[in-house]
Amino acid sequence: MTDTMRPSAATGVVGRLAEIHPRLEALYKDLHAHPELSFAETRTAGVVAEELEGLGFEVTTGVGRTGVVGVLANGAGPRVLLRADFDALPVKEQTGLDYASTVTATGPDGDEVPVMHACGHDMHVACLIGALDLLAGARDSWSGTIVAVFQPAEEVGSGAQAMVDDGLFDKVGPPDVVLGQHVAPVPTGMIACHPGAAMAATDALRVRMFGRSAHGSRPEAAIDPVVMAAATVMRLQTVVSREIAGGDTAVVTVGALNAGTKDNVIPDEAELKLNIRTYTPEVRATVLGAVSRIVNAEAEAAGAERTPEITPLDTFPVLVNDPAAVKRTTGALRAHFGEDAVVDGGPATGSEDCGVLATASGAPICYWYFGGTDPAAFETAVKNGTAGRDIPSNHSPFFAPLINPTLDIGVQAMTVAALAWLDTR
16 A cells, blocks of 8 residues: 555546536435434435445445445455445424425434434435545546445444444455544535544433422422422533543533423423533543432432432444544545645544444544535634524534535545545556
């Protein structure tokens, strides 16, 4: 393998992008209009499998329940794994786009929920399909094996592990590198990649706090779980501010608090859903210990007659980018896009399970962000100090990447990164 690709190799391979762009844009809009929840991505998997078969890939479906894998062997050389996730979120779309989702589905709790590609996974799929199309059409420019992994259930942190547990690497062999990317609410044309701990670990918890129900007019007969939960929420705000050192990073968010059904009935139970982000095992242990201590202490202070239940939901490990892999990959991206286009954006408190594929296979990983926001709108918002309000972020009902040029940049980035690891000629 060469240490870095020749810029001319990428230029030749991406030369067909304008030709295939209309098909990719139509694919993206179709996926956006037909989102599916984690481990329910059956239509999406079918679309992806059909695309891969059309490009001449050897296709395996149903890996990790709904995952799809395509393999294209092109002589001796490195085995490069390119990954895209394809699940959506229980979010009601409010973008107003003519291809906006109106889909609803049954969620894991049995409730009917709206569904939206509010995190850009549809863009990830379209970009990877585009890169595979370009690479498959330029097999005289490279040698090696491409392993394209279209992963389910990233949003719940278990899709990558499900594919590994289903024998992914027994089926396709261990890769020499894992490459992945994520669209982000930064200007189009910008690529950000951080070596080392690049994305945080996540622990999602469900907390059930138990009281005693009574009429709203007789609080003395009750043990009020609403007050208990409210006190817990406020006390949890001290975990990061008072138990985590200033040089460390942690986030504790209470994303849901549910209790009761009527104004004059004190319920017997309240439920909290927590999301915790950390980068180190030590900080993670401190935060989880503090949460458990506070939840139980507030219940005892309220006179609860039943111990709270704390149940783990989703868990993501820290994504650790291999420094050498980052150097090699970003060197190729800079050669193609220009020095100023690729930056080290620092660690992100978002989470990703793509790193599981690297850890399980023993391969290095390079995972980067690419911008999906109109640069002029972003600049204006930053100038006005309103970026947090005016630029929709991932998981927002208003999040929708600017198709052009985001799609083309994502296709090129994945293509260039792959060529940095394949043998080029």
